[in-house]
Amino acid sequence: xxxxxxxxxxxxxxxxxxxxxxxxxxxxxxxxxxxxxxxxxxxxxxxxxxxxxxxxxxxxxxxxxxxxxxxxxxxxxxxxxxxxxxxxxxxxxxxxxxxxxxxxxxxxxxxxxxxxxxxxxxxxxxxxxxxxxxxxxxxxxxxxxxxxxxxxxxxxxxxxxxxxxxxxxxxxxxxxxxxxxxxxxxxxxxxxxxxxxxxxxxxxxxxxxxxxxxxxxxxxxxxxxxxxxxxxxxxxxxxxxxxxxxxxxxxxxxxxxxxxxxxxxxxxxxxxxxxxxxxxxxxxxxxxxxxxxxxxxxxxxxxxxxxxxxxxxxxxxxxxxxxxxxxxxxxxxxxxxxxxxxxxxxxxxxxxxxxxxxxxxxxxxxxxxxxx
Amino acid sequence: xxxxxxxxxxxxxxxxxxxxxxxxxxxxxxxxxxxxxxxxxxxxxxxxxxxxxxxxxxxxxxxxxxxxxxxxxxxxxxxxxxxxxxxxxxxxxxxxxxxxxxxxxxxxxxxxxxxxxxxxxxxxxxxxxxxxxxxxxxxxxxxxxxxxxxxxxxxxxxxxxxxxxxxxxxxxxxxxxxxxxxxxxxxxxxxxxxxxxxxxxxxxxxxxxxxxxxxxxxxxxxxxxxxxxxxxxxxxxxxxxxxxxxxxxxxxxxxxxxxxxxxxxxxxxxxxxxxxxxxxxxxxxxxxxxxxxxxxxxxxxxxxxxxxxxxxxxxxxxxxxxxxxxxxxxxxxxxxxxxxxxxxxxxxxxxxxxxxxxxxxxxxxxxxxxxx
Numbered sequence: 001x002x003x004x005x006x007x008x009x010x011x012x013x014x015x016x017x018x019x020x021x022x023x024x025x026x027x028x029x030x031x032x033x034x035x036x037x038x039x040x041x042x043x044x045x046x047x048x049x050x051x052x053x054x055x056x057x058x059x060x061x062x063x064x065x066x067x068x069x070x071x072x073x074x075x076x077x078x079x080x081x082x083x084x085x086x087x088x089x090x091x092x093x094x095x096x097x098x099x100x101x102x103x104x105x106x107x108x109x110x111x112x113x114x115x116x117x118x119x120x121x122x123x124x125x126x127x128x129x130x131x132x133x134x135x136x137x138x139x140x141x142x143x144x145x146x147x148x149x150x151x152x153x154x155x156x157x158x159x160x161x162x163x164x165x166x167x168x169x170x171x172x173x174x175x176x177x178x179x180x181x182x183x184x185x186x187x188x189x190x191x192x193x194x195x196x197x198x199x200x201x202x203x204x205x206x207x208x209x210x211x212x213x214x215x216x217x218x219x220x221x222x223x224x225x226x227x228x229x230x231x232x233x234x235x236x237x238x239x240x241x242x243x244x245x246x247x248x249x250x251x252x253x254x255x256x257x258x259x260x261x262x263x264x265x266x267x268x269x270x271x272x273x274x275x276x277x278x279x280x281x282x283x284x285x286x287x288x289x290x291x292x293x294x295x296x297x298x299x300x301x302x303x304x305x306x307x308x309x310x311x312x313x314x315x316x317x318x319x320x321x322x323x324x325x326x327x328x329x330x331x332x333x334x335x336x337x338x339x340x341x342x343x344x345x346x347x348x349x350x351x352x353x354x355x356x357x358x359x360x361x362x363x364x365x366x367x368x369x370x371x372x
Numbered sequence: 373x374x375x376x377x378x379x380x381x382x383x384x385x386x387x388x389x390x391x392x393x394x395x396x397x398x399x400x401x402x403x404x405x406x407x408x409x410x411x412x413x414x415x416x417x418x419x420x421x422x423x424x425x426x427x428x429x430x431x432x433x434x435x436x437x438x439x440x441x442x443x444x445x446x447x448x449x450x451x452x453x454x455x456x457x458x459x460x461x462x463x464x465x466x467x468x469x470x471x472x473x474x475x476x477x478x479x480x481x482x483x484x485x486x487x488x489x490x491x492x493x494x495x496x497x498x499x500x501x502x503x504x505x506x507x508x509x510x511x512x513x514x515x516x517x518x519x520x521x522x523x524x525x526x527x528x529x530x531x532x533x534x535x536x537x538x539x540x541x542x543x544x545x546x547x548x549x550x551x552x553x554x555x556x557x558x559x560x561x562x563x564x565x566x567x568x569x570x571x572x573x574x575x576x577x578x579x580x581x582x583x584x585x586x587x588x589x590x591x592x593x594x595x596x597x598x599x600x601x602x603x604x605x606x607x608x609x610x611x612x613x614x615x616x617x618x619x620x621x622x623x624x625x626x627x628x629x630x631x632x633x634x635x636x637x638x639x640x641x642x643x644x645x646x647x648x649x650x651x652x653x654x655x656x657x658x659x660x661x662x663x664x665x666x667x668x669x670x671x672x673x674x675x676x677x678x679x680x681x682x683x684x685x686x687x688x689x690x691x692x693x694x695x696x697x698x699x700x701x702x703x704x705x706x707x708x709x710x711x712x713x714x715x716x717x718x719x720x721x722x723x724x725x726x727x728x729x730x731x732x733x734x735x736x737x738x739x740x741x742x743x744x
C-alpha cells in the first residue's frame with residue numbers, strides 16, 4: 001500500500017494525540033498537548049507530552065530531548081503552538097529559532113491569547129503550516145481547555161455505572177456491586193484524566209466515598225473533589241473531609257450556610273464556596289461552573305447521584321457520557337440511570353453519538369458524545 | 373504462520389457453521405446443518421446447508437453437488453450425521469458408501485433417535501471421526517433443535533429495542549421511533565432466523581403489527597406468529613388476522629374462550645389452542661411451550677411486550693437476549709425494558725454473557741447469552 005502524505009501526517013498526529021492523552025487532567029490551567037518531531041529522513045527523532053501541572057510545554061520538551069538534528073524537521077502538534085509569554089516561553093518562536101521547516105497542527109487554539117497568532121508567526125517566518133489533521137479527535141482532548149478559556153466553564157463529562165437494563169441500584173438503593181472489578185478500575189482511570197470530579201451531598205452521605213484515584217502508580221493524579229452541599233450537611237468525619245489535607249476538596253453551599261461550619265471546614269483544608277440557590281431549591285449550576293472554570297479546571301467528571309446527573313443533563317451542555325454496563329439485569333423496580341425528563345416526544349431528549357465501546361471482561365464501557 | 377491441523381479443522385468448520393446459519397429458522401422440525409467437503413488435496417470440493425423445510429439434509433446435498441471425486445475426502449458437519457431413516461435417508465450410511473475417510477463433527481446429536489449412533493456407525497465402518505470442533509458456536513445453532521427433541525420445548529430468545537438508558541417507550545407508551553432504520557431491518561432479519569415469534573395481545577391491540585419478515589428476498593422466511601390472548605380479545609380486523617391466510621398464525625387462549633369466536637378465527641386460517649390459566653391469571657407458559665414444541669418449532673423469538681418478556685425471563689430458561697440500543701435518552705419516567713423483578717440482591721437476577729456487539733449506524737445490537 002502506498003502511504004500518501006495525508007496518511008503519513010495522520011499516523012504521526014495519532015501518535016501525538018496519544019501523547020496528549022497521557023497527561024490529560026493533570027496539566028493545570030494549560031491544555032495537555034502532544035508533540036512529535038520527524039526528521040527530514042522521515043525518522044521520529046523526538047516526542048513529548050505537556051509536563052505535569054502544565055509546564056514545560058510539549059514542544060519545548062520535544063525539542064530539548066531530540067536525539068538528532070532538528071533543522072528542517074516536521075513538527076506534529078495537537079494544538080496550535082502559543083505565541084505569548086506566560087509561565088512558559090512562546091513555542092512558535094522556539095520552533096522558528098530551531099529552523100523547523102514544517103509544522104502540522106491538529107487544532108487551532110481559539111484561546112483569545114493565541115487565536116491564530118501562533119500560526120501567523122510561523123507562516124510569517126516561512127515555516128510551512130498545515131492544520132486540521134485529525135481535528136475531531138484533537139477536540140475531544142483540547143475541548144475542555146478551549147471551552148474554559150472561551151466561556152469560562154469546563155467541559156462536563158458524566159460517568160454512569162448501570163446494569164444491562166440501565167438501572168444503577170436495586171429499589172432499596174443497594175448498588176454494590178453492579179459492575180465488575182475491571183470496570184471499577186477503569187472508573188479510577190477516568191478520574192485520573194479529569195481535573196475535577198463532582199458529586200452531590202447525598203452520594204457522600206449514603207456511600208461515604210473517597211473519590212480519589214486508587215490505581216497503583218496514578219494515586220498522585222487524583223482529581224480535585226467537588227461536593228454540591230446546599231445546606232452544608234457534610235459530616236466532619238466523612239472520608240472526604242478526613243482526607244482533605246491529602247486531596248484538594250471544594251464544597252459548594254448556599255449563601256445561608258453556617259459560618260461556623262465553614263470556618264471549621266476551611267481549617268481542615270476544604271475550600272468552601274457560597275453560591276445562590278434557585279427557586280427549585282437547587283444551587284445555581286451556572287455560578288458553580290464559572291467558579292470551577294475560575295479555579296482552572298478544564299474537564300469535570302460528574303459521578304452522581306441520579307438527581308445531579310439528571311440536572312446537568314437537562315440544563316447544561318454535557319460533552320461525554322462514560323457509560324459502564326454490567327452483565328446483570330435488575331428489572332423495572334430498580335433505580336433508573338437518569339431521572340425523569342418528562343419528554344413529550346423521543347426527539348426532544350438528548351441525542352448521542354457512540355464514539356467507542358470497550359469490552360471490560362463481560363462488562364463494557366460505551367463512550368457517547370452528547371449531540372444536544 | 374504454520375497452520376496446525378486443529379486450526380485447519382476450525383477454519384473449515386467455521387465455514388460449515390456459517391452455512392448452517394443460512395437456513396436457521398427455516399428447516400421445519402429438522403436442525404439447520406452445514407456441511408463442507410475437503411478433498412485429499414485439501415481443496416474445498418463441496419458445501420451445503422440443510423434444504424428449506426428441512427430436506428434434503430446438508431450432507432446429501434453436498435455429496436450430490438461435489439465438483440470432484442470425494443473418495444478419501446474429509447467431511448465437516450455441524451451436527452452428528454443421522455443414522456435413522458425418516459423423511460430422509462441416513463447420512464452416516466451415505467458417507468460410508470461414498471468412501472469418505474474422515475468426518476469432523478462439531479456437536480454430537482443428543483436426539484434420542486441419533487445419540488451417538490451416527491458416530492458409532494462411522495467408526496465401525498473404519499471412518500476416522502473427530503468431534504467437538506467449535507462445539508460452543510455450534511450449540512448456538514443446534515441448541516433449539518436439541519432442546520426440543522430432548523425436552524419438548526423450543527429455545528427461547530428475547531428481542532428488546534430500547535433507548536440508551538434502557539427504556540422502551542415514553543411514559544405515555546409512545547415508542548416510535550426509538551431505534552433507527554438499520555436496527556429495525558436487522559430486527560426483521562432476526563425474525564427470519566426464528567421458526568416462530570411470540571407477542572402478547574396488548575402488543576397486538578396497541579401496535580396492530582404484522583410480525584412478518586419484510587426484508588426484500590426474505591419475505592418467504594417469515595416465522596409463524598404466536599399470540600398469547602387469554603380472553604380471546606384479538607380484533608378480527610387486526611393485521612394479524614387479516615394476513616393469517618398468508619402467514620401461519622397460532623393464538624393461545626384460556627379454556628373458557630368463546631367457541632363461536634374460535635370457529636370464526638379457524639375459518640380465517642388461525643390455529644387456536646386452549647391452555648389452562650394460572651392463579652396469577654396468566655396463561656400456563658409450560659403448556660404453551662410444550663404445544664410450541666409439538667408444532668415442531670426449534671427457536672422462538674419473544675418480541676414483547678414488557679409483561680410477557682418479564683414473565684418469560686422470570687419463569688423460563690431464556691437462551692439469548694437480542695438487545696438493540698439506540699442513540700436516544702428517554703429518562704426515568706419512560707417504560708423500563710424489563711418489569712419488576714423484586715430482587716433482594718443483585719446476584720439473584722439474570723446473569724448475562726455478552727456474545728457479540730454489532731454497530732448499526734450509531735445504534736447497536738448486543739447479543740447476550742442468559743447464564744441462569
